[in-house]
Amino acid sequence: MSSPNHQDNRAVQQDARAWKAFTQSNYTAARRWITSPLSQGILGPKLSARHLVSTLETHPGLASKDGTPCLGNDGYGGSSGWNLNNEEGFARLCLIADFLRLFTPTSGDDNAKISSYELKHTAERFLGQYCTEAAYISNGELIWAAAALGLPVTGQSYGSKNLLIGISEAEHRYMRQLLNDPAPRAHHHRPAGLDFLQEMLPRCVNGEILSEQWDKPSTVIEYSAFHLWLTEQSRRNDRVGDFTSDYIAGVEMNEHKIAQSPSDLLEILAGISHSPDAYDSMVEAISGWYATSPDSEPIRRPMIENESGSHAGYGAGPGSIERLVFRCPCGDGQIIEEHENIPGFREHDHWFDCAKCKGEWRFAENRTVRDWAIIPR
Template sequence: MTSNNHSQNRALQQDARAWSEFTGINYTAALRQMQKPLAQGILGERVSARQLIATLEDHPLIGGTGDDFVLGESGFYADNSWSFDGENDYIELALITEALRMFSPLAKTETPEVGSYTLKHTVEALLTDTPAAYVSNGRLIWAAAALGLPIAEYDGGSSLNLLIGVPDNEHDYLFKMVRSGQTRPQGHHFRPPGYEHLQAALARCAAGEPAGDPWVRPAPVVEEPATFHAWLLAQADRDEPIGDFATDYAEGIRTSAHRIAQTPDELVLLLNELTHSPEAYDAARAAIGEWLGTMEPSPGIRTMRISSHREDVGGYGAGSGDMERLEYRCPCGYGRIVEEHDNIPGFREHSHRIDCGQCREEWRFLEGRSVRDWALEPVL
């Protein structure tokens, strides 16, 4: 046995003794919980039972002394104390901890906004096929405190519920993903970083397999101020069509109703996928034109390729070649941009056209670009 395995087994044994004494169950039952695969740490190190117990005693908000706990099964200053079944209590707390670990850390300057009672229902739905299919309000708060998340009372106090420091937008995304009757998010910019890894690990454990490789938390994404997305958000306070469109776009981002468009090309693709009014499309086109006008030279926009075809031809005495046709979706989404190349020695021709009446009036090819390197700009 390696020294590392010895240390791990010793830690499990120490945890089991502490958990046995704390909950009143026998040592063997406690050790059996410590050894379960679901309790070995999925998004981080295994949560220590001794740390969980110490949290109820030492935490600045929920800590108590001796048996006089501030936190109970129903929440903060609950009348009912803890009710342990001796089979899954530690595993439940370990899984709740994993669910909380998947969120992005809240900045120290931010005030917790997500209520523990709402969050506990979301975590229940996430863990519905695990021993933590039911999560009490108190255990959710307990796990959050043990993990070191920011916790605060509601203004005025006198509530069983506390505010938990997980990002509100990430919780809203998770709520819509796991709670029945909710419209699933169409944009995934607020997906908690550990969500997919945790889901995959839980599925493997349910199949009797190891949880898998350790999770590495991704580095925070720093928003580039020069992106089209950032510029468009900044237009939301304008009292005219572009401002109205930017406000609607920002609301769709906030609610995860659609994804982020970092470029005008991505906004055009997004509009092709979403239901929108002619006025919204006109405002978006005007916004793209204004944005492109700030750049020299203008990069224009490219649309999505939808088909390509190449046909070999024998040529006319100068050798064989091919004829190539590529089709792209036009900006409005209902027509085509056609790019054609006659790659035949002696008869080389290259052309492109907007095969859509509406877009021929509202868009034009940038000058000075080759046929293969075409780009469009709005006609304003």
């Protein structure tokens, strides 16, 4: 039985011979290129030179037709051929593959919507921060790496050298925003492997062979019943429909987080510029949610002040008065919680110190003063 080291060495030899033949280079150079630290694979297995060459020969959408190559440096149907007879060529394909591994694949060719030309620019901007080998990526290289990974590659339009690549639009949009100004303000669409790739790329550039492996998480974004309900309301033809449509657009564009609860929705609106009508529409939406889901957790507002002072008392000994101030829903007033802890005179109370909120909100029933929460009237 062959040892693992012998098998690995044999695979390197086979890859070197395949790459030598494809690039018409010499064996020593080809072996050096495919064993470069930049080619080792960060978010997945090392990309095989034999598999890369086979992809061009057997991929149903890219294989040569009548002896004419379908893919070249400049893209699908390109006539430029390939310019890979250098160390950077193979390493660049491996780096592109690691970049593409960031994204969740789509479920089929019909859902492939990201242009290879747009995606290659995203890859250039991201990878070029770390290594000059990937500061320029050809359209054909991007398509080739995507096909080698088994991503959906389809959708050539008449006269275009670009193809559509099947990766998550939301995750790609996040990466585009991350590389531009302003950066995304929410991170629910952040690719799972991004932190690991950002940490390991500089080490590979410095010539290190990595011992760490990335364990791809199986978790996906979980949407609460409240968020899904808001999504349904976006189809309404009224001001609640307009408000929830704007909310959904903000989630998709990474402008704010996902509202898992009505409390989250209040927090989101408080953090962005909005009109009085937007606030009123939100209150109407939240009221509709509680009407359909009366057992949902009521809303607790954030504390903005906590004061406590001593009191001489009324003859039975000294005590204290505790006053807690919370932000009201509209943001123009306060919710007050007060506790008079004086012997013989103990009182606990809470109230709205805001005329607008007092008319629109009420304290939920069957809760203590310290455990208060609110719902729309």
